[in-house]
Amino acid sequence: MxxxxxxxxxxxxxxxxxxxxxxxxxxxxxxxxxxxxxxxxxxxxxxxxxxxxxxxxxxxxxxxxxxxxxxxxxxxxxxxxxxxxxxxxxxxxxxxxxxxxxxxxxxxxxxxxxxxxxxxxxxxxxxxxxxxxxxxxxxxxxxxxxxxGIPDPGHRSTGELDTIAAVVNEPVRRWRVAGTDVLLEVARHVPVDVYGMGVTGLGNHRPPVPGAPPLRLYDDVPQAAMHDALARSRAYLHPFRWTSLGLALLEAMALGLPVLALPTTEAPVAVPPTAGVLSSRPETLVATARRWLAEPDEAREHGAAARAHVLQHYxxxxxxxxxxxxxxxxxx
CATH class of the missing domain: 3.40.50.2000 (Glycogen Phosphorylase B;)
Structure with a gap:
């Protein structure tokens, strides 16, 4: 038709x-x-x-x-x-x-x-x-x-970079809804790479702190290139407080990335305990991110479970x- x-x-x-x-x-x-x-x-x-x-x-x-x-x-x-x-x-x-x-x-x-x-x-x-x-x-x-449902991008995760990746469109305009404050709190403690539309302005909302980990911003990257970039990070951060289920989250899981997220809206269904950590406490997300950066094998195990879950349910x-x-x- x-x-x-x-x-x-x-x-x-x-x-x-x-x-x-x-x-x-x-x-x-x-x-x-x-x-x-x-x-x-x-x-x-x-x-x-x-x-x-x-x-x-x-x-x-x-x-x-x-x-x-x-x-x-x-x-x-x-x-x-x-x-x-x-x-x-x-x-x-x-x-x-x-x-x-x-x-x-x-x-x-x-x-x-x-x-x-x-x-x-x-x-x-x-x-x-x-x-x-x-x-x-x-x-x-x-x-x-x-x-x-998403096309399977393949299990590409290498986790070779000691960074946490996130995809957030318009993080400044959608501040609390997108959990931008949560993202910046995590970025105070671990390196974070942010992809999405309108992300470059985010740098103006992070006060300079000597010795702070890098916050790298990549604006409007084509999907295939973004998948390649995401796959190099150790884990995926989904900071949204209130949203529908972001397809970037499912794509990251299908790539084989473990997830750090808030336990809101559909996230508890999309991210089972084997696939990552959901917590309302940003300090718990930070602690888990630090652990995965130090212990890549644990991150890899959760990432494999994340991919299996997406292939089965989405x-x-x-x-x-x-x-x-x-x-x-x-x-x-």
Whole structure:
């Protein structure tokens, strides 16, 4: 089938477009949020094509869109404005919610919960974690969970560098949500390499301390190069207080890195005790990081368990099979 899907989250979309369908991603001249087009830092197959609003209108008029995967509250209106189609009425649709609620954790009403085609179950709301599904108030909407699935990057971990790696996008803007203060606290005691979008400004928030371990910042590194770099670090730090399940965490585990994380949202499910250490006490994360830097064999053992867990619970095949079942159901 031909699937219309906006390029919202690059890593998730990379997994999604690995399926057997034809995928159309909107593109606008400035490649802004409403039309980023094909990814430039991920490797997408030839089955993913770009279409500007005029091309989407022609596709819609010819009945060339089989199903729409919506991911932002504004996309139903955008779809109608560009194509004349009403999601759930003129074209089958699902709404994919990537995030945990940003308001009161257990009382935030989902922005699409009261949309007619969502409230009556025509357009299901699909969550990427069971925790997110539990916390969002979606009213009478039909809700489903499709756990993440990632392409296996291979067991590349060498742990050759005495550093802890982290991937955090926009750590300054997302300060407490992203656990940036936790990251900087760990970085006071052990060397940390930080990857992600908008990380260079982080250096301005670390006061100079004589003899402090290095904090190295790598902005917007392409995925393949980032995987190679992550694999050289001894362990992976996931400092987020409140987030959906970051795909970078699963990718690091699949590379064979052990994990240091806060026991929040979906992390206790994604990171079993054999795969690393979860603690609400930053000093415990620091102590474990120091131990792993001194004892690479222990880190390697936890890293092997982390990889095994991801391959078993977050396989790409299982992810694509589940999505195929949902797309087939809503289109029939």
């Amino acid at each position: 031909r699937v219309l899907v906006w390029h919202v989250h690059g890593s998730w979309t990379t997994s999604f477009v690995a399926g057997p369908h034809e995928y159309v991603v909107p593109v606008v001249p400035e490649r802004g949020p409403d039309g980023r087009g094909r990814a430039r830092t991920w490797d997408w197959p030839g089955s993913v094509g770009e279409a500007d609003p005029a091309e989407l209108a022609r596709l819609a008029a010819d009945g060339g869109i089989d199903v729409v995967v919506l991911q932002r509250p504004e996309e139903p209106e955008l779809l109608h404005r560009w194509t004349g189609l009403v999601a759930g009425r003129d074209v089958p649709a699902v709404y994919l919610e990537h995030n945990a609620p940003t308001g009161p954790a257990a009382a935030t009403r989902h922005p699409l919960a009261d949309l007619d085609v969502v409230a009556d179950g025509t357009v299901p709301v699909v969550h990427v974690t069971a925790y997110n599904a539990l916390m969002w108030d979606t009213g009478d909407a039909r809700t489903l969970v499709v756990d993440h 396989s790409l095949d299982a992810f694509l099979h589940r999505w195929d079942a949902i797309l087939t159901e809503v289109t029939s």
